[in-house]
Amino acid sequence: MSTRSVVPFGPHHPVLPEPIHLDLVLEDEKVVDVIPSIGFIHRGLEKLVEKRDFRDFVYVAERMCGICSFMHGMSYCEAVEHIMGVELPPRAKYLRTIWCELSRLHSHLLWLGLLADAFGFESLFMQCWRLREKILDMFEASTGGRLIFSVNKIGGQRRDMDNAMLHGFVEKLGGLEEDLKGITSTFLANSAVNSRLKGVGYMTKKMAQEYGVAGPFMRASGIARDTRKLGYDAYGDLNFEPITSTEGDCYARTQVRVRELFQSIDLIRQAVAKIPEGPVAVPIRGFPKGEYMVRVEQPRGEAIYYVKANGTKFLDRFRVRTPTFANVPAMIELMKGCRLSEIPMLILTIDPCVSCIER
């Protein structure tokens, strides 16, 4: 009978994008059990909502996470706008959609880079992040910040992107699309990469449903659900279908995210073609009273935001259920029975954003 040893993995590890601790119970090379610990990056941001004016809390909400930052700020604003009965001007909705899709592009490119780094292919990691820099330049030109944009406010957007800027972006994205085709063919066709991804972490459709997972992690197991189809912001006017795969392993999840990259570029083109003229914000009066839940499609999956207001300038409660929190139990289950060298792949395959789990 082989002896069991417990290897502590994280919170500091070169392969981890964010701090999470896993105690891996190993029998030789095989992982028998995984005990997770979270809480290294808990900052008490949900409690802070009781101490900041609800108009200023947008800046705190968007700093919950660096990668998903735009959608956190946007969803908080949407929840408060619904409670106050504020109707957004259509141009603001389109701008939000465009920035959302650019965020998704940059997040998936970041993830592709981290995945390449996880199996040791550092040059591919650098190439993905070199292409991501082009998107970060677009963010800096339009919002002033590379990761934290601070363009959302309750009632609309603080900044506008004029048509010249939007068309410039669409042109740059066209050039990016060509570069992306070259890089993603390495992920999907290269035999060395495939040997690390195919057959690893197979999740059946039934398991995905039982564990309640979200995002590309879920769609790669055959469940065609995308929260963008709810039609919030300008998504109701855009033409797209959820991207799914039936294979359910790490390779299928990579494939789904790669196809989502190209889908995002297409969505941005559609939105820029249809964006109407008009104001980008409406003034707001008074304080919110009531509660509302908003569901958006973060790059990692469906995120749920609950806001409860009591009529004063401080909100009662702000609760966020992020997609990574829903994916972690399934990830733990997939890890049982795998080899130690597959652990980085399995952690990255859910696209973990631990800052979001533990605000």
Place this chain on the structure above:
Amino acid sequence: MSLFTFAKTEFHNLFSRPVTEQYPQKPKQFKERTRGHIENNIDLCILCGMCARKCPSNAITVNRAERTWEIRPFSCVQCGSCVENCPKKCLSMCQSYTRPGPEQTARLLRKPQPAAKPQPAAKPKFSAAPAPVGKSAS
């Protein structure tokens, strides 16, 4: 499955210049809208304290008694909330980032005392009122 999918990029990279920017030898080019750091035109500032109240990270301290406005640049998150809410528009967001340093020094601006207002001329002190016009001194 192919073997040489990355070969074209590798070959291209062998013979081209590095993409890395040679910062700080080559100074960084900021974009027009880059949110770098906050500046205050203290002559226009009325020390109302609105910026300090609005700051989500409490980076600004306004002291009306001592007529000072202080910002801690390393606490500032460059959100622009102070700039938006300033009633006198004396605050502005500048492009360059806060320079790194060995300590988190704060930046204190002192508003000079206003120049003394010109006082009205003092009334001349006479012992008797001047004689009224028209009355003859008889």
